[in-house]
Amino acid sequence: MALFKFRLPDIGEGISEAEIVAWHVKVGDRVEEDQSLADMMTDKATVEMESPVAGTVVELAGEVGDQVPIGSTLVVIETEGAESDDAPAQGDAPTAPVVEEQVEAENPGVEEVAPTEAPAPVETPAPAPAASAPVPAPVADKAKVLASPAVRARAKDLGIDLSQVRHEGAHVRHADLDAFLRYGAAQGYHAPHASRARDDEQVKVIGMRRRIAENMAASKRAIPHFTYVDEIDVTALEAMRGDLNANRGDRPKLTLLPFLIVAICRTLPDFPMLNARYDDEAGVVMRSGRVHMGMATQTDAGLMVPVIRDAQDKNVWQLAAEITRLADAARSGKAKSDELSGSTITVTSLGPLGGIATTPVINRPEVAIIGPNKIVERPVFDGDDIRRAKLMNLSISCDHRVVDGWDAASYVQAVRKLLETPVLLFAD
Structure with missing residues (x-):
């Protein structure tokens, strides 16, 4: 061996x-x-x-x-x-x-040596009690209440002392417990409810959860965040999306996310300060000429950010296929290392759970992250008329060292224009 x-x-x-x-x-x-x-x-x-x-x-x-x-x-x-x-x-x-x-691991040539027999212990007699110490008298046992195991278990669950229950005959029966409960209810007694409390649980922060904790803490510690939120009318966009899905053939089903990514990519050339990475140590902001879109994805192991490379060159169908592929790879643990790094800007979406507004944390060393919220139907004024509209809040968090509030607001307005007039998304 x-x-x-x-x-x-x-x-x-x-x-x-x-x-x-x-x-x-x-x-x-x-x-x-x-x-x-x-x-x-x-x-x-x-x-x-x-x-x-x-x-x-x-x-x-x-x-x-x-x-x-x-x-x-x-x-x-x-x-x-x-x-x-x-x-x-x-x-x-x-x-x-x-x-x-x-x-x-083994040495068959070594003989086993029996332990030397130890001398028998010498018993020392216990000292006799002092003559002046009083000897306590035995305590008499209390009379034991007789009851079947089922009755005892029920009484324990109800918090009832069997010695307080009146009974006929030698044993306490279920009927005696029922009578005690009826009498007790009249006197203000209430049977205790089973506790809904659970045991405390200690969970060690390891693996992906530890990485997320470290990255989020570093991001909030190093980056002065600010968040801007605006409302977008996506009624026309949702109608177009429904028509495209109804006639998609063998192409993937479209969610709102591919349309949003196209709008983000179309508007970023006019706002290059957003598609960037900030090197804190060197004091340099690297503005990227390509859009490598980080896509925050929830997995069983925690939050992961697979990257859609060159998102600016893909149409909605290609983006939908890539979103599905990367999300499946991340959730199954099969995403490659180069598919989980190198993003220049990130989008994070909770879909129908998106809430009214979010304040997403920037995926460091990027300088901006965009978060669509859930779509709700509300009445809106259209001139003198009132119509039903599908509305969605869009959030953007930015690094205030690199991006000004005016830049963030202007950028969201540009994205809003494309999403509210979705035909522009397909125009060259």
Whole structure:
């Protein structure tokens, strides 16, 4: 037998450590070659570690939430046969040189030595009580109330002391409890209700939840946010969307989001300060000539932001397909690292749950994030007439170091013009 030390490989992103977000094995488990050992999270993605050997797990590097340095031992596996070199499970070899180690797990040449028999303990008699100490008299037991287990359980649930219940015969019966309840109700007694309280729960902040917490805190700490909200009449847009979906054929179903992204991309060239990334350390704002649209997506692991590359070159159908593809990849954990980074501006939508208005937090180092809210129907004045309209509030949060309030308001007005006259979205 030999111990195989599986070391955490360099995942290829220039990182120095990774976080344990899930163990798929425990000490004592038998593992086969290529079997999943753990999920490790970097700043961008979660990577599955697989065992290169078969054997029995004898040691794990830490608990879920712990950080493990690249090149350090992640799992120790007891293997059969002669010694063999340890190696990373996947990816490139560790960047730092790794000293190959093999430790003999068994030594059949060592004899077992029986422990020396210890001398029998000497019993020391307990000291006799002092003559002057009084001996307490035994306490007489209270008379026990006789009742069946079912009656006792019911009385306990109702908070009733059986010794207070009058009864005929030797046992307390259910009928006696009923009589006590009727009498008690007349005297102001109320049977207690079962508590709806739940046990407190301690949840460790790890994995994606930890990354979200760190990123949001850094964004609010470093960026002076301000939010502007305006109301948009999307009645005509919703009518157009319904017509396009009714005649879409084999193309994807359109939500409002592709139309909004087209409007955002069409108006950004006139407001380049919004499509930018702010390098705090260098004191430089990089204005992007392309729109790499971040798309905030809720997953079981938490909020992720896949990126639609070159959104400015895509039509509503292409955007709808890309939105679906990226959202599915993020929710299934299959999104690639380059699909989760490099956005220049982000849109965040809660769909029908969008609320009246939102104050979204900027996806640092970007300088703006846009959030559509839910669509509601309300009567509006149209000249001297009143008509039914579909209205939606649009929120934008900006970095006040880079974007002025006038810029944000003017930009939303430009987006509003396109959404309220949707035919312009398809005009060159």
